[in-house]
Amino acid sequence: MVGACVLGMCAWAAAQQALPAKPKTVAEKLGYAADARLLVIQAEDLGMAHSIDKASFEALEKGSVTTAGILVPGPWFPEVLRWSRSHPNADLGIRLDLNADWSSYRWRPVTGLQRGSGLTDPGGYLSSSQTYVAQHATPAEVEGEARAQIEMAKRAGIPISHLDNHMRTMLVTPALRLARQVRYSL
Numbered sequence: 001m002v003g004a005c006v007l008g009m010c011a012w013a014a015a016q017q018a019l020p021a022k023p024k025t026v027a028e029k030l031g032y033a034a035d036a037r038l039l040v041i042q043a044e045d046l047g048m049a050h051s052i053d054k055a056s057f058e059a060l061e062k063g064s065v066t067t068a069g070i071l072v073p074g075p076w077f078p079e080v081l082r083w084s085r086s087h088p089n090a091d092l093g094i095r096l097d098l099n100a101d102w103s104s105y106r107w108r109p110v111t112g113l114q115r116g117s118g119l120t121d122p123g124g125y126l127s128s129s130q131t132y133v134a135q136h137a138t139p140a141e142v143e144g145e146a147r148a149q150i151e152m153a154k155r156a157g158i159p160i161s162h163l164d165n166h167m168r169t170m171l172v173t174p175a176l177r178l179a180r181q182v183r184y185s186l
Helices: 002-018 050-062 077-086 130-136 139-156 166-172 175-181
Strands: 042-046 067-070 092-096 160-165
Touching: 042 050, 042 092, 050 077, 067 160, 092 139, 092 166, 130 166, 139 160, 160 166
Parallel strands: 042 067, 067 092, 092 160
Antiparallel strands: none
16 A cells, blocks of 8 residues: 555656646746736837936936837937946847937938838938838838847847837837747847
8 A cells, every 4th residue: 555655656746747837927037926016117218319318327227217128220329339238237128110209300220221111201211100101111121120120239239138119110010910920039
């Protein structure tokens, strides 16, 4: 009887080890309890302007925000690169950017797309209109620009923690379908 119990316990233990491990929650991956509630406060649009960068850097350093999103095509991206090199543990993500917010303060796509692209206005700058991008950008243009921004940040040495999108434009473009189909590892 004792032998049968021992054998039964061994079989149970072996079966438990054979079961796939339950995947960790995001909270557990970050070192918290599985059911912990976490609040993420993001500073947005690093790289757009010096004033945004300065305020965001200070907020990150003081712990007022927990993460920041970078606009890789933004004109102040080099300032973000310099800061990130001296703050290697900062939680920085990429805000995939398909348009520039302002009519008089503009930036161009990383891919160098020229006039006539569905992502650019007649001057060759990223369009300021989400609607224009949604109606004119091709899936190839959207995916190409998004990948180029990610690759540019990676080549520059930015430790990318997450991706999001600027002005929600990715949500109204053909890229939303691509996002569901393509797995892009960081």
